[in-house]
Structures are given as structure tokens and as C-alpha cells.
Amino acid sequence: MPQHYRAVVCKFFLKGNCLMGDKCAFLHKWDKSKLPICDEFKKFGSCKDGDDCPYKHELENKSECNMFRLGFCVYGDRCRFHHTHFPGPPPDPATIEAAKPKQFRRKGD
Ligand SMILES: [Zn+2]
Ligand SMILES: [Zn+2]
């Protein structure tokens, strides 16, 4: 049995028309914690359907933002990665600079 067997609610079931019935590998049950993540939200960071959208609007599998981990992220709230606050002294500014995408780096080096 696949590891993710029925770990996520079936998208077709959510729309009310899953043809797989009992054979479906996805969950045919309304379970809020097991809803699939909204494709649109995943792609664009927002979803025009808002609260009407049956899918989850959060990216739980977001990876850690490298830039933010070093203390500063040029994308701020719009960043696609997870911003976790770590305790401790701020990192070396040169390290932060090196983690930025090229176009955001200070010119001259
Ligand atoms: Zn299904
Ligand atoms: Zn959505």
C-alpha cells in the first residue's frame, strides 16, 4: 500500500464526482486536516476563490527560506519559502549578501 494511501482528500470527491468509488487511492471523506493544497495557491501564493475554495490555502511543505535564515529576505511577505525566526545573534552581513539572488546583491563585487 502506498505511503500516502488515503492521506489526502480526493479532489474529485470534493467536486462530488469521483468515478473511482471504493477503489480510489484518495480519501472520500471531508477531513479538513487532510485537504489537498490548492494548486492555484501553490502556484501564485493566493487564490481568487478565497473562502469558497475547498482546498487548503497554506503551504505546509514549504522549505526554509535560505535568505531569511541568514537574517534578511528581499521578498519579505511575498516570499515562497518559509520564514522561521531563529534565536541567536544576527549573521555576518557578507553571508547574507551571498545568499541573495544575484540581481539583489550589491554591485561592485
Ligand atoms: Zn476519489
Ligand atoms: Zn484555492
Ligand SMILES: [Zn+2]
Ligand atoms: Zn524568504
